[in-house]
Each structure stands twice: as C-alpha cells, then as structure tokens.
Amino acid sequence: MSDFCKIEKTIGYEFKNKDLLQQAFIRKSYSEEHGGQNNEVLEFIGDKALDFAVVRIMMEHFGVITEDKEWSEFKLRNPKHFQTRYGEGKFTDIKQDLVKKQALSKAMDSLGFQNYLIMGQGDTKQNRQDSTSVKEDLFEAIVGAVALDCDWNMDTITQVVESMIDFESYFENDLENNQNYVGMVQEWFQTNRGQLPHYQYLNAVETTVGEPHAGGHENGKGFHKCQLVFEREYFNGYGNNNAEAREKCAECFYGWLKMRGDVIDPILEAVGDPDKNQSIRQLNELYQKKLITKPLYTFRQDYDENGSAVWSCECFVKENGRPFCNDSNSKKEAQRMSAYESLLDLIGMCEGE
Numbered sequence: 001m002s003d004f005c006k007i008e009k010t011i012g013y014e015f016k017n018k019d020l021l022q023q024a025f026i027r028k029s030y031s032e033e034h035g036g037q038n039n040e041v042l043e044f045i046g047d048k049a050l051d052f053a054v055v056r057i058m059m060e061h062f063g064v065i066t067e068d069k070e071w072s073e074f075k076l077r078n079p080k081h082f083q084t085r086y087g088e089g090k091f092t093d094i095k096q097d098l099v100k101k102q103a104l105s106k107a108m109d110s111l112g113f114q115n116y117l118i119m120g121q122g123d124t125k126q127n128r129q130d131s132t133s134v135k136e137d138l139f140e141a142i143v144g145a146v147a148l149d150c151d152w153n154m155d156t157i158t159q160v161v162e163s164m165i166d167f168e169s170y171f172e173n174d175l176e177n178n179q180n181y182v183g184m185v186q187e188w189f190q191t192n193r194g195q196l197p198h199y200q201y202l203n204a205v206e207t208t209v210g211e212p213h214a215g216g217h218e219n220g221k222g223f224h225k226c227q228l229v230f231e232r233e234y235f236n237g238y239g240n241n242n243a244e245a246r247e248k249c250a251e252c253f254y255g256w257l258k259m260r261g262d263v264i265d266p267i268l269e270a271v272g273d274p275d276k277n278q279s280i281r282q283l284n285e286l287y288q289k290k291l292i293t294k295p296l297y298t299f300r301q302d303y304d305e306n307g308s309a310v311w312s313c314e315c316f317v318k319e320n321g322r323p324f325c326n327d328s329n330s331k332k333e334a335q336r337m338s339a340y341e342s343l344l345d346l347i348g349m350c351e352g353e
Helices: 002-011 018-024 028-034 040-062 088-099 101-111 121-125 132-149 154-164 167-172 181-192 242-260 266-271 276-288 331-346
Strands: 063-065 082-084 199-203 217-220 224-230 233-239 296-303 309-316 324-328
Touching (some): 002 018, 002 154, 040 088, 040 154, 040 167, 088 167, 101 132, 233 242, 276 331, 324 331
Antiparallel strands (some): 063 082
C-alpha cells in the first residue's frame, strides 16, 4: 500500500515485514467483520516499548555519568556515578505527561496517521478515527510493530519514538511552564475568601491572546473557554479541553492578583527570612513544595599548602540559571554557604543588602 511507504518515511524506519505495519492500522472492528488479526496485541507491546524509549530519552537529556568527581565517603576517586537534573518524582511526572493519552493523540493529529486506519463499518460511521483513545492505541500499535520488526533493537525503537513525539519542544517549552495555577488560585481563595473559586465553562470559537472579546482579561487559545468572575472583573482562559482552559483562566487571574500586590512571591513566602544555618533545609522545602527543581550538590576535596583538607561544594538549582560554589574546611559549611547563595539569588537578593 503506497500510503504505508509515506508512513515509513515519516517515522524513519522501513519495515522488513510490511504486514506488521499494516496490522498496526487494523482495528478490532474490521477483523471481527473480515477475519484476520488486529492491532490490540501490538498496542500492548508498544505501550511497554514506549515507556522504555521515553525513559531513555529523558535520561539522555537530563542525566550524565560523572567522571571527574570524588566520592570521599567511600574513598573512591573519580567514580563514574549517574547524576540527573531532577529527582524520581519529577521524572515520573514528566514521563506520565509525555505518554498520556492526550499527548499521544496530539502526536497522531500532527502526523495524520489516523486517516489510514482500517476499520469496520460501525467504527467508520462513528468516525472513530477521531477518538482520542483510538489515536493513542494507534500510536502504541505502530511502536509495537516496529519493536517486533526490528527484533527489539532499542536504538531503532527510540529513534522512531523521537520521530513521532516532539521532545525538544516539550523540554524547552511545556516543561518550563508547568506551574499549578489552579492549585495556587484555590489556595488563595480558601485563605482570603474562605471558599473555592467558581469556574464556568462556556462554548468558545477559536481565539488567540489579544483578540477582542466581551471585556475582561484573556489568556490562551482553543475551542474550550473557562471563565472566573471576581469583583466585577472577568477572567477568561481558552484551551483544547476544559482542563487546559481552566489552567489558563487561573493563570490569568493569578497574574492579576500579583499585579495588584495581593499575592506574595511563593518562593519568598515559603522561605521567609533566608537563614544561612538553615539554608539547606529551606532550599529543600522549596523543592518539596514543587516551587523549584531538586537542588544538586557536587562536592570536591582538595588540600591547602599546609595539607589541611578543603571542601568545595557546588549547588545547582535550575531556576537560578547558574551554580553557586563555596570552599570551606568543613564539608557541611561549604554546602550551607552554597545553598544560602542559591536562596538569595532565587528571591532576588544578594548578601549584604
């Protein structure tokens, strides 16, 4: 089938067994009417292979094997340990975000592969090719077909997954804009009004930020609209679904609160007064509250001219944009000083002010 040649070119993989690729597009409704195999087992296989490929891509992007550090606690020099920018919890969130139903369906929309589905009459009449779940299944079935055809070559599977998901766009954009505005607005309402915010979901035509509407504050674009009314002000958010529209609406409202001075910067509020003696704990609290990424500490031990040990500690928090490094005869003190400077930078202060 000539259309399958286009699919192979798009995903960058040529099947040895073309029947496997075709099977990935056969819905159960078709096999029930005409006999033969369908793509359900391929979906199962693809789901597992996709998880592996996504984790591999994440670790290649955010992790590194260290080669020039010293792990003195175990008296090892230059150990090759694996170090990552984020912790397990954050990576779990990222992976779930990348492989969730909506994300895989969106990838199929971009590629247009759902238009090649082979379906039974019932599915065809109901336009099942436009279903989010069906498009998710198709994505996984294609990955499963590739896994079998390449004999589980993970380099090949990973390359195909990378061709179908725009990882760079997610890492550079979506990952940086993942504040939970809905949660922050809910907390503000409970603290300051003793109630929950009341969102309304309305029909909307496709719109973009800045286009005129019936007054109020606007944010986002899409076919779903969410509105919040507060003190005779209207806050509107738009998205591809109600959840996305609500998030945009909450972001719009929260920005308005900040402009009025009704909310304190969450980092400053969580830290209070930075304390050099408590800086490691304060920095970790910001991470636990998901206000910053996990602080990464790198230690190195040298010796001064008198032969005394000197510890160097580098503290890196992604939101700072740069590491802070300090030296001390005490390992813990070097860590505290670096954490303290990171704290000051996060809340826009500098030592001595």
